[in-house]
Amino acid sequence: MRRRKAVIALGLAAATVMTAMTGCTSGVSDGKVHLKMVESLTNPSRTAVLKKLIADFEKKNPKIKVDLISPPTDQADQKIQQMLQSGSGVDTLEVRDITAGPWGTNGWLYDMSKDLKGWSGWKDLTDNAVKYSKDDKGRTYYIPYGFYGLSLFYRSDLIKEAGFKQPPASWDELLNQASKIQNPSKRSYGYAFRGGANANSNAVAVIEAYVADKIDRENGFKLTDGKTIFSAPEALDAMKTYLKLFKKASPPSSVAWGYPEMVEGFSNGSTAFLLQDPEVIATVRQSKSIKESQWTTAPLLAGPSGKAVQPVASAGWGIAAGSKHKAEAIKLVEFLSQGDASTTFTKENSLVPILKGAGEDSFYRTGPWASYVTMTENPDTYLTVVQPRDASWWTEWVQKSDAEVQKMLLGKMTPEELLAGWDAYWTKKWKSQT
16 A cells, blocks of 8 residues: 555665664674664655654663664565574564564564563553454564554545535445546546556455445454355445446546556546545645645545445564564563654654544544544444455465456456456465365
């Protein structure tokens, strides 16, 4: 879901990381414990925030020095994995929901559950933060620093001009409003459709909304009866609605749109609706084409049952199993996961916060952030589910499903064929594990 920088040559990436590692592992005689910390979703402004927080930590812990390593984003997880495999060179690291499973299985991550048993910070975390801090075996491989969750960005001025008093609350309403706003002759389109890279994510989002009453919240690709969500009759209704949204209410070029293009389509004023993460708030605010008074966000779209399903993505701070300074690394994780440090990081990076008190902060209760508070405060309507992103075949699935969504949009595959294939794929994969 996140914007990716242009791919940098692997040799340069390796040189960057190795240079950083060399600088951190060179002999030091300052009497301090040196922690090597590695981030994954690197960008300059984010790194600057981290460095400021680290400086605050070092002031409060003068016997600890934190050396931050910031590999290029596109190779970061690969570089972190190499460092973890070597068993040295990293103490604290960024762990994502898609890396926690394989890295934990390989024994590269440290289970912090015993160290954090008496941590006072637990009481300040939201239910979701506590939930995602533990895996299905109760192990704590990372404390989330925030969440990436979907909401509907919409043009308040355009829906008013189209005769609607409220933004759409369901996928059917979105189709109706977006279709009415669509006017290709004026280069005005309804929905910033995602038909290119990671197209599967939004397609799955609409399916999950339509099967909300049947979904297994611990595995968002399953129904409570054990079958895949793609096998449900409601899934076909969802895909037919989704296909209409593309044909009747989206730019034809969006058949190839990924993250950058769909965000640009909304930011430049050509589309009225966009389904995206909160990090996009900061991006849209920088737009010179639309004013902040012309747009805001609404909660995630519901299915026929009136319920929406939020496929929550998370990432956070963890500790390498090979670290020789676990006690000091625990202090750093605790510091970043509570109080002003946590609040600063989530605000500066446009993340759904992990602290309960954030809901009372005017920053989150007003403007485009208000929809996220609404969803958090109404968990029976906006259901959170865990998707099987830790599956060893997840990358294979993304490539397969992205290609097939595009085939459906181009008329080379029917919704029925797409869903039958997805159902067979996941059924076979799960059976191979038993």
